[in-house]
Amino acid sequence: xxxxxxxxxxxxxxxxxxxxxxxxxxxxxxxxxxxxxxxxxxxxxxxxxxxxxxxxxxxxxxxxxxxxxxxxxxxxxxxxxxxxxxxxxxxxxxxxxxxxxxxxxxxxxxxxxxxxxxxxxxxxxxxxxxxxxxxxxxxxxxxxxxxxxxxxxxxxxxxxxxxxxxxxxxxxxxxxxxxxxxxxxxxxxxxxxxxxxxxxxxxxxxxxxxxxxxxxxxxxxxxxxxxxxxxxxxxxxxxxxxxxxxxxxxxxxxxxxxxxxxxxxxxxxxxxxxxxxxxxx
Amino acid sequence: xxxxxxxxxxxxxxxxxxxxxxxxxxxxxxxxxxxxxxxxxxxxxxxxxxxxxxxxxxxxxxxxxxxxxxxxxxxxxxxxxxxxxxxxxxxxxxxxxxxxxxxxxxxxxxxxxxxxxxxxxxxxxxxxxxxxxxxxxxxxxxxxxxxxxxxxxxxxxxxxxxxxxxxxxxxxxxxxxxxxxxxxxxxxxxxxxxxxxxxxxxxxxxxxxxxxxxxxxxxxxxxxxxxxxxxxxxxxxxxxxxxxxxxxxxxxxxxxxxxxxxxxxxxxxxxxxxxxxxxxx
Numbered sequence: 001x002x003x004x005x006x007x008x009x010x011x012x013x014x015x016x017x018x019x020x021x022x023x024x025x026x027x028x029x030x031x032x033x034x035x036x037x038x039x040x041x042x043x044x045x046x047x048x049x050x051x052x053x054x055x056x057x058x059x060x061x062x063x064x065x066x067x068x069x070x071x072x073x074x075x076x077x078x079x080x081x082x083x084x085x086x087x088x089x090x091x092x093x094x095x096x097x098x099x100x101x102x103x104x105x106x107x108x109x110x111x112x113x114x115x116x117x118x119x120x121x122x123x124x125x126x127x128x129x130x131x132x133x134x135x136x137x138x139x140x141x142x143x144x145x146x147x148x149x150x151x152x153x154x155x156x157x158x159x160x161x162x163x164x165x166x167x168x169x170x171x172x173x174x175x176x177x178x179x180x181x182x183x184x185x186x187x188x189x190x191x192x193x194x195x196x197x198x199x200x201x202x203x204x205x206x207x208x209x210x211x212x213x214x215x216x217x218x219x220x221x222x223x224x225x226x227x228x229x230x231x232x233x234x235x236x237x238x239x240x241x242x243x244x245x246x247x248x249x250x251x252x253x254x255x256x257x258x259x260x261x262x263x264x265x266x267x268x269x270x271x272x273x274x275x276x277x278x279x280x281x
Numbered sequence: 282x283x284x285x286x287x288x289x290x291x292x293x294x295x296x297x298x299x300x301x302x303x304x305x306x307x308x309x310x311x312x313x314x315x316x317x318x319x320x321x322x323x324x325x326x327x328x329x330x331x332x333x334x335x336x337x338x339x340x341x342x343x344x345x346x347x348x349x350x351x352x353x354x355x356x357x358x359x360x361x362x363x364x365x366x367x368x369x370x371x372x373x374x375x376x377x378x379x380x381x382x383x384x385x386x387x388x389x390x391x392x393x394x395x396x397x398x399x400x401x402x403x404x405x406x407x408x409x410x411x412x413x414x415x416x417x418x419x420x421x422x423x424x425x426x427x428x429x430x431x432x433x434x435x436x437x438x439x440x441x442x443x444x445x446x447x448x449x450x451x452x453x454x455x456x457x458x459x460x461x462x463x464x465x466x467x468x469x470x471x472x473x474x475x476x477x478x479x480x481x482x483x484x485x486x487x488x489x490x491x492x493x494x495x496x497x498x499x500x501x502x503x504x505x506x507x508x509x510x511x512x513x514x515x516x517x518x519x520x521x522x523x524x525x526x527x528x529x530x531x532x533x534x535x536x537x538x539x540x541x542x543x544x545x546x547x548x549x550x551x552x553x554x555x556x557x558x559x560x561x562x
Contacts, residue, residue: 016302016303016323016324016325017300017301017302017303017325017326018300018301018302019298019299019300019301020298020299020300020301021297021298021299022297022298042297043297044297044298045298064547194502195502195504195508219502221475221476221500221502221508221509221547222508223476223507223508223509225508226504226508227476227502227503227504227506227507227508227509228502228504228508228509251548252547252548252549253547253548253549254547254548255547255548255551257545257546257551258545258546258547258548260542260545261541261542261543261545262542264538264539264541264542265538265539266345266502266533266534266535266536266539267532267533267534267535267536267539268533268534270536
């Protein structure tokens with residue numbers, strides 16, 4: 001085994017732990033205004049998009065992430081016609097939303113180079129971005145939220161919450177502005193790993209609870225994110241455990257039993273302990 | 282960051298992927314008759330036991346593995362008095378079983394050096410091994426199974442199935458002998474990762490289905506095993522979705538909702554596709 005072909009992923013746990021993987025080749029690498037964007041080809045995961053060295057999405061398991069970000073919200077809402085996506089420039093989230101008969105999707109992405117890269121190298125993810133129902137806004141979502149006037153049924157936050165340009169999208173001001181100006185029925189955000197990012201999730205959940213009556217975390221298995229990932233679902237009226245209609249389209253990960261199972265947390269993460277949502281003490 | 286302090290775990294996926302972690306110090310290292318045994322101290326996982334470079338157990342997440350191996354079987358069985366553990370020399374599985382009022386636990390471990398190492402360096406795991414109800418048999422479990430006469434209510438297979446000295450414990454002959462001679466009400470085995478080991482699980486499940494009426498796979502989040510791990514539950518009469526009593530003891534991972542949720546598989550692993558139980562195509 002030639003060690004030189006290995007790529008050590010960006011470190012989790014304050015540089016104590018990471019995922020390493022073999023790389024066949026670097027397909028694309030550029031430094032945008034906001035971050036370093038890379039597409040690499042790997043034997044384990046297929047093509048992989050990295051931002052500042054962190055794995056964002058891979059051929060092999062992107063469906064687990066994108067389906068679980070999108071379909072719980074889209075099946076719990078009785079009839080969503082307008083969906084706002086924060087981040088998500090690779091297009092995977094758009095692709096899943098387009099499986100439903102929506103009228104409009106607005107995607108607010110700060111870095112147009114991510115969109116360009118995905119369009120060029122990840123067609124399976126980005127193919128929905130050219131759909132006529134999709135409006136792409138290249139803008140800092142924090143700025144967008146401040147002056148937003150249009151209402152959306154669902155907001156999906158698909159940005160790297162604890163690092164890079166998306167950090168501001170987890171802060172109180174952005175949450176307050178977005179909810180006040182857009183008043184979505186459902187808010188779903190990726191909310192970092194089950195195993196780390198506990199501090200992030202605690203703060204984020206606390207803020208969301210001031211804005212929504214129902215706030216629940218749910219779990220998904222995603223190998224390239226360290227095995228387990230969380231999403232947070234928030235709504236004033238819609239219980240995430242009551243899907244109101246069938247999911248649409250061909251699905252690889254999501255199904256109705258998984259929808260329900262995903263909200264059942266291990267004891268150490270359970271509701272009664274949500275103020276100390278901690279895998280590692 | 283000093284790269285020299287990093288330890289690259291044994292490779293998964295035919296050497297295409299692995300977990301890397303920082304190591305503070307190697308506490309113990311020896312070559313037994315069967316394998317290389319290591320105890321290392323890590324900032325991310327605390328103390329860690331490795332066999333031939335594969336992570337077997339860590340301070341930080343061993344409870345997820347041991348609780349989910351033990352408590353589903355112990356709560357579904359109405360009154361287990363005798364439990365046979367195959368492998369499990371570190372003692373973690375014994376510790377969990379001892380939370381119930383059993384009369385006898387027999388642990389069959391091939392490598393006494395694993396037991397000695399755990400007793401010396403992992404007291405939290407191994408403390409139950411000295412309980413008077415525990416009989417430790419140092420023997421190849423394949424040999425043990427051939428001549429076994431004693432009946433057990435539950436068999437728990439806690440061995441590294443696809444590598445090392447435990448490979449034989451996944452083969453048809455061992456399964457046939459064990460079930461014929463011991464006739465357990467419940468069989469639970471660790472059955473490798475949700476993400477790889479598909480070939481292993483397919484063969485294993487097929488063999489178990491010839492011996493038991495009910496065979497179901499369930500899932501658990503374990504970071505140091507790559508995030509997600511599977512167990513396989515088999516019984517002729519006891520449905521794993523019907524626990525018959527409360528779990529005992531202080532628990533970190535297992536609870537009743539997780540028990541049920543664990544059996545709900547993502548679409549690509551779902552029951553209808555069990556003959557092609559594959560995460561990676």
